[in-house]
Amino acid sequence: MTMNERKMIDLEQGWEFMQKGITKLKNILEGLPEPQFSSEDYMMLYTTIYNMCTQKPPHDYSQQLYDKYREAFEDYITSMVLPSLREKHDEFMLRELVKRWTNHKVMVRWLSRFFHYLDRYFIARRSLSPLNEVGLTCFRNLVYLELNGKVRDAVISLIDQEREGEQIDRALLKNILDIFVEIGMGQMDYYENDFEDAMLKDTAAYYSRKASNWILEDSCPDYMLKAEECLKREKERVSHYLHSSSEPKLLEKVQNELLSVYGNQLLEKEHSGCHALLRDDKVNDLSRMFRLFSKIPRGLEPVSSIFKQHVTGEGTALVKQAEDAASNKKVQPDSVGLQVFVRKVIELHDKYLAYVSDCFQNHTLFHKALKEAFEIFCNKGVSGSSSAELLATFCDNILKKGGSEKLSDEAIEETLEKVVKVLAYISDKDLFAEFYRKKLARRLLFDKSANDDHERSILTKLKQQCGGQFTSKMEGMVTDLTLARENQTSFEEYLGNNANANPGIDLTVTVLTTGFWPSYKSFDLNLPVEMVKCVEVFREFYQTKTKHRKITWIYSLGTCNLIGKFEPKTMELIVTTYQASALLLFNTADRLSYSEIMAQLNLTDDDVVRLLHSLSCAKYKILIKDPNTKTISPTDSFEFNTKFTDKMRRIKIPLPPVDEKKKVIEDVDKDRRYAIDASIVRIMKSRKTLCHQPLVMECVAQLGRMFKPDIKAIKKRIEDLISRDYLERDKDNPNLFRYLA
Structure with missing residues (x-):
C-alpha cells in the first residue's frame, strides 16, 4: 500500500501491538x-x-513512544529484576546480577532496534539521550544504586579470601567489575568511587596486618621474598x-605497607639486613x-648509603691491615706488602663494581656511593x-722485566685497565704522574721495560682518563x-x-x-781518559746530524761493563759510570785516600760515600777499606782487592738507590x-673582578681533575699574585679582587 493509503495508527492500538513484542522478548530472556x-x-x-513517528501531527507519537x-x-x-535480586545474597546475588545485567543489555539492544527510527530522527533533533543510554540509565538508577554497596562488600570479601589462599570464581568477579565500568558509560567514576576506593583501603589494611x-x-x-610474591600476586589479580x-x-x-612503612627496620635487621647481605655476598637477595x-x-637512598658505609669499611680495613703489616716490619715498609695492598684494593673495586652493575642495575646512586x-x-x-x-x-x-707479577699479556692489560679506574678516585693525580714518570724513565733507560705495547x-x-696534558711528556x-735506537744504529754505521x-x-x-724526562743532576765528573775519547767521537758524529742541539751528558744514569783481572780469575763487572770511574783510578795507583778519590772524580761527598760504600762495604768487596768498618768516613783509604772472587763470571754491583720521594714531592x-x-x-682574566670565595671555588673546580688544591695554598698564591701586580685588592672591600692587565 502506498504512503497515502496508509491507515492511521492511534497510540493505544499501536502500543498494544508493541507490548506483545516486548512481552515475547521478556519471556525469551526469562527462559520461558x-x-x-x-x-x-x-x-x-x-x-x-x-x-x-511519521504520521501527520497531531498523530506523530514520537515523544510518547520515547517515554513508553x-x-x-x-x-x-x-x-x-529487583525481586529476584533482593532475595539472594553474597555470591548467589552476584551471579544473579551478572545474569540480569547481561539480559538487560540484550533487551536494550533489541528494543533499540525496534525503536531505531526514534534514535535516527527524533532524538537527534531534540538532543535527547540516545535509546541505548536511556536503557542503561534505567538499570543504573533502579538496580545499581540500590545494590552497589552490597556488591562491593561481597567482591572485597572474595578478594580477601583469595589472598588467604582460597579458590574463588575469578570470572564472576571480572563480570561484576565490568558492570562498575560499563555503568559509567565511558567514565570511570562509578568503578573508582563505588568500588576501587574501598578495595584500596581494604588492601592497605590487609597488608598492614601481614x-x-x-x-x-x-x-x-x-620478608623480601614474601613482599615480592605479594606484589606479583596483586599484579596477577589485576590481569x-x-x-x-x-x-x-x-x-x-602494597609497596607502601610492606616496604615504606617498615623499610628502615627491614634494611637494618641485625643479622640479615643490608649490611649482613653485603658481608655475606648474598647477591640474589x-x-x-x-x-x-x-x-x-x-x-x-638508605640502601646506597649502607652500601657506601660497607665499602668504606672494607677499604679502611685494608688500609689498617697494610699499616699493621708495615709497622710490624719495623724496617723500611715492605714493598711486597704494599703491592699486595694495591692488588687487594683493585680486587675490592672489581667486586663492588660487579655489585653495582649486577645487583644494582648500574643505578647512578650506587655508582656515586662506590666512588x-x-x-x-x-x-x-x-x-x-x-x-x-x-x-x-x-x-x-707489572711493567718491568722480572717484576713480582708473572702475568699473561691479557691479564696485564686487564690489570692496567683496573689501575686506571682506581686512579680516578685519587685526588693527587699529578703526584701519581710524577712518580710514574720517574719509574717509567728508569724502566726505559735501564732497559727494564718488559713490553712496549703495554707501556703505550x-x-x-x-x-x-686524565686528558692529553697528563701523558704528553x-x-x-x-x-x-x-x-734513540735509530740514532744508535746510525752511530754504528758512522x-x-x-x-x-x-x-x-x-x-x-x-x-x-730534555723537556720530556725528569730533571737529572749533571755533574762535571772527571771522566777517566778511556772514556774521554768516546765522548769526543760521539760529539763529532752528532754534529754531522744537527748543528743546533747541545748535548748534556748525564753520567749518573750510565752503566759500564769492566773486565776485572783478579788473581783467582778474571771477571766481568757491571757497574755505573761513577763506579767505573772510581775503579779505573786503581789502574794507575795501588792505594788512594778518600780525599784523593773525591778530588780526582770531582764529585760531591754524598756521591762519593755512596759509590765507595757499594765497592767496599756491601756484598762485593772489590776495594779493601782501611780501617775495616761498615761506614765510609773522610779519613779512610782504599786499595784494589786482588784476591776478590765469586762463583759467577759476571756480577752486577748495585749502587744503593737515592730516595727520590722527597724530590718528587717537591717537584x-x-x-x-x-x-x-x-x-x-x-679566571680573573675572564671575570675581571671577583670575590674571594667564588674565586677559590672556581679554582678548586678547575684544578680538581689533577689534584685537590689546598685552600691555604690558593690564598698564598693570591697574595703572591697581588705582590707581583697581576691582581689588586679593592680599596673599600678587601674581599674583592681586580685583574690588572
Missing part, C-alpha cells in the same frame, strides 16, 4: 518456552514504530579481574632488595706512602727511546764508515729530549704553585 523472533516479526515491530520505551524498562526491572607480623618473625631475605587502571594504585598501596626498593619514592667510598680510603695512603706513589710502584712492578697501552688509558719519553773515528770501547748513547709542589697561579689568572 517462546519461539525466537522471525525477521517478519522484527520488521512488523520496526515498521509500526516508523509509521507512528523508558517505561517498558522500568516496568520490567521493578516487576522481575607486615606487622612478618617484620617481627622473618629475616630480611624471607584476571580488576581494571588495568587499578594496577599502579594497588601496587603503590641484594638484587631483590634493589628491585623492591627502587619502586618506592627515595627507597634506594665516594673509594675516594675516602684511596686517599689515606699507607705508612708514609701516598696512594699515588703506591699505584705508580704497582704499575712499575696504559698511556692511552691514562690519556682517556710520558708519550714523548717512549717515542724518544725509539728515536763508525764503520770512518776508520779514524774509533772510540776504543763499545759505546751506546741514548739521546733524549709536584712547585708545579702545583704554577698551576694555581695559572688558574687564578685565567
